[in-house]
Amino acid sequence: MAHDQTHVQEFFGARAADWDSRFPDDGPAYAAAVAELGLPAGAAVLDAGCGTGRALPPLRDAVGPGGTVLGLDLTPEMLETAVRAGRNRAGALLLGDVAGLPLRTATLDAVFGAGLISHLPDPEANLRELARVVRPGGKLALFHPIGRAALAARQGRQITADDLRAEPRLRPLLAGAGWRMVSYVDEDARFLAVAVREE
Template sequence: MVSPDTPASTPASASRRYIAETRTFFASRAATWDTRFGDDMPGYAAAVAQAGIPRGGVVVDVGCGTGRALPALRQAVGPDGVVIAADLTPEMLAQARPQAAAARAALVLADARRLPFADAAADALFAAGLINHLPDTETALTELARVTRSGGLLVLFHPAGRAALAARHGRTMTPDEPLSAGPLRRSTAASGWRLTAYDDAVDHFFALAARS
């Protein structure tokens, strides 16, 4: 029981705590992230190619990290497209700056749950390793749907399959995880998306959804 002198947790305080914890976690790892995972870039390129992101469109890399997807996203949309890289952690955006400059991508400090973009502003969203870090999958997917035009794409990717990722973190997969096939199909449908592809392989996770 919460004592009368203890303020109850509010959505605003929970959100501030999430932001603080996320930034603390990734800030301390940003400088060495590519040393550990930089060889994943071919996987990012393959995922972007498989997604079929429209040439000349607006694509947002949500949770861009160090910007490993940005070269492939620029190639996908071509010279006339727009590439935006958004991340919650300033240190990650600092690491992404060289990739962003090469890809002519705008860097935006932003929370994936409250993106600073207009409704239907994007033709495609790319989100690598994002969903598992968010406290409420359906709420986040609803926000991603808000900024995506009808028929636009959401690419969910990780350069390791769910089993490999679970083993890396010393845990066992469960059927109720956000990226399990059943929960992801339900959460995408409830938030304005139609799941069109799902591939949980040994060496990658790839899911594609279209905006309803």
């Protein structure tokens, strides 16, 4: 495993147990972001980098009992926390890596990724792998329950133009990976970019 993935695992592994208590008010924001995907009942959706699985219950609500909800994460401790919170009842949890998804080509209707883009070891290749498993016309939502400026302020830094989530960076990055960005919102209470898988 690459060094940077080990670092990601260690970072989130150490924080998994108290992750939800540190961010207790995100539920409505996650539900609203999922709603924007407009998933039909019966759809198949992947939460990529699902962490403790906070998006899984709203994803299950969206696709209904006949839909397929998968949560994939690199960090065993995050998935263990998701199970303790009962979120494995909303979707199947997979230990895995966005660099090589254990899924067949064009089998999903959508991918949801919360806080994902900042942690991808090879953003274009990883976004292309996400595109591989989504059918043409399917969707990708890149979400964060806090906007770029508010997050930077919380971390005591400035937004920089080379941030991957800046619209002028993100749009061509997605396009190069087979996605067409259709909406982009970056406000204090949320960041949400939605893209469609090109035909």
